[in-house]
Amino acid sequence: MEPDLLKTAFRSTGNGFVTTVIFSLFINLLTFVGPLYMLQIYDRVITSRNQTTLVAITLIAVYMLILFALLEKLRSTILVRLGLLFDAKSRTPLFDAVLKASILQPGKGYSYILRDLDSIREFLTGAGLIAFCDAPWAPIFIAGCFMLHSWFGWTALGGASLIFVLAIANELATRGHLKTASMHAAMAASQAMATLRNAEVLQAMGMAESLRDRWLSKQVEVLELQAAASDRAGYLISATKCARLFLQVAILGIGAYLAIVQEGSPSAMVAASIIMSRALAPVELAVSQWKSFLAARSAYERITTLVRSVPPVTAKMRLPEPKGSLEVEGITVTPPGGRDVTLRNVSFALDAGDILGVIGPSGAGKSTLARALVGVWPLEAGKIRIDSADLSQWDVRQLGPKIGYLPQDVELFSGTIAENICRFSTQDADAVVEAAFMAGVHDMIVALPQGYNTQIGESGRALSGGQRQRIGLARALYGKPALIVLDEPNASLDADGEAALMSAIHRLKNDRRTLILVTHKHNVLSIADKILILADGGVDEFGARGELLAKVLGPRPAQVSVLPTNRINDGSHK
DSSP states (O other), X not given: OOTTHHHHHHHHTHHHHHHHHHHHHHHHHHTTHHHHHHHHIIIIIHHHTOHHHHHHHHHHHHHHHHHHHHHHHHXXXXXXXXXXXXXXXXXXXXXXXXXXXXXXXXXSOTTHHHHHHHHHHHHHHSHHHHHHHHGGGHHHHHHHHHHHOHHHHXXXXXXXXXXXXXXXXXXXXXXXXXXXXXXXXXXXXXXXXXXXXXXXXXXXXXXXXXXXXXHHHHHHHHHHHHHHHHHHHHHHHHHHHHHHHHHHHHHHHHHHHHHHXXXXXXXXXXXXXXXXXXXXXXXXXXXXXXXXHHHHHHHHHHHHHHHHHSOOOOOOOOOOOOOOOEEEEEEEEOOTTOOSOSEEEEEEEEOTTOEEEEEOSTTSSHHHHHHHHTTSSOOSXXXXXXXXXXXXXXXXXXXGGGEEEEOSSOOOOSSXXXXXXTTTSSOOHHHHHHHHHHTTOHHXXXXXXXXXXXXXXGGGTTSOHHHHXXXXXXXXXXXXXXXXXXXXXXXXXXXXXXXXXXXXXXXXXXXXXXXXXXXXXXXXXGGOSEEEEEETTEEEEXXXXXXXXXXXXXXXXXXXXXXXXXXXXXTTTO
C-alpha cells in the first residue's frame, strides 16, 4: 500500500490548485473595481458633470464585473473537478487499506475512515479552500490602503494582524477538544453500526437498553467536548467580529479627520473602508471556516496513520494458474489483535486433487488454519505454498478467483443471489447455475419469485441460515477453484443439504480439485483422502484416511442380540 497515498493524490491535482491560486489573484484584483469606480465618480464625474465619462467608466466597470463573475464560476468549477480527481486517485487505494486494516485489526470499525475522505474532499471544494486561496492576496489590499494614505494602511495592517492572532488563538484553544471529540464520534458511530447489525439479538435478549445507554454515554462525551470547544471558540469569534466592526468605524473616523485637515478626500475615506473590508474578508472567512479545516486536517491524519499501519503492497509477477497442490511448513498463527498463539508449528502437504478432513475439539485451531490457508490471517512463522510458490508471492487478484472459501459465519452482501454467487464479478450465467447445482441450491433459488435475480438484502437477511450457508457454498464453488476450504460446511444443513454437499464433494474429487473440510461431523470423512487431527493448536495426527479413520471413529460397539419376544414376555431371560 502506498504509504503517502493522499500526497500522491494531491500531487496529481497540484497543477489545478496552482491554477486556482492564480485565478484567485485576478479575482482579488477585480474586487478593486468597486472602490476605483466610486473614486472616479466622486473625483471625475461629479466634479465635471460629464455624462460621457459616467457612461464610459460604467461600461468598463460592468465589463470587469462580468469578468469577475466568470472567473469566480471558473474557479468554483475547477475546485469541484479537482475534488473529483482527488477522490478518484485516492478512494481505491484507501478502500484497499481499510480492508487490509480491518483484517489485521478486526473489531476496530475502520469504515469511518472512508467518510474521512469525504471530509477532505468537501473542504477542498468548499468555501474553506477559497478563503485560504484568497488570504495570500490580502497584502495587495493593504497596499492599496497605504496608497490612499499611510494611516489607512497601518489601520488595515493592524486589523489583519489582530484577526490573524485571534484565528491562531482559536486553533490553540479548540484543537485538543475537537480532535478528541472526533475520535469519540468515530468510536460511537462504529459501536452503533455493530449494535444495529445485531438488532434481533438485542431485542430478543433484552440487551437494547444497556447497549443504547453505552452508545449514549459516548455521544454525551462527544457533545461535551464539542460544547467546550464551541464555548472557547465563541469568545474568539465574537472578538473577531467586534474587531472587524471597530476597524470599519476607525477607518471612517480616520478618513473624516483626514478630510477635515484636508489630507484626504471623502471618496478616499469610503474607498479605504471598502478596500480594508475586502482585505479582512478572506482572513475572517478563514476564521469562520477554521472548524472545517480542523476536521479535514484530523481526517488527513487518521487516513495517513491508518495507511502507514498497513504493510505496503508490492507488484507481483503473474504466476501460472494454480493446480492446487499445497504445502504447509511449520506455520504459527496468532489471531490479528490477539496475543495468544492459536496454531503452532503445523505442517502437512497435499497433492492437487486431494481431499483433507480437518477435525479436532473446539479451540484446537481448525478455523485459524482455514483462515491462514486462504491468506486472511498472517503467519508469525512458517510457510504456506500453493504449487510450490509461497502464498506471499501470489497476486491476490490472480489467486483469489482460484480459491473457494466458506467461513463458519457466512456473510452475504446486498445484491442479487446471482451476484453473490459470482462474487460480484462479471457474471457467467452458466457458471452461476453450475455452482448452484453443485451446492444443491438451484431448486430453492428458482422457487423464489425473482429466481437468481432475487434481492437478498443486507447480509442476506431475506434468507434463512441454511439458505445463506448453501448460497455461500455455491459462492465458494463458483468457477471450480483449484483450492477450496470449507469451514463447517454442514453446520446449518438439513438432510437434503448434507446430501447435496456430499454430491458436490464427489464431483470436486472427480474434477481433481483440492478440498479441505473442517468439520465436527465425521460422516463426511469417509470421502477424504487424508485426515488432519488438531489438538491444542498443534498437529496430533496426520495421515491417510485408512490409517486414521478407525482411530477417529473409535471401536465399533459389540453386536447386541435381540431376544425373542416370547422370552421377554415370559420372563425366561432372567
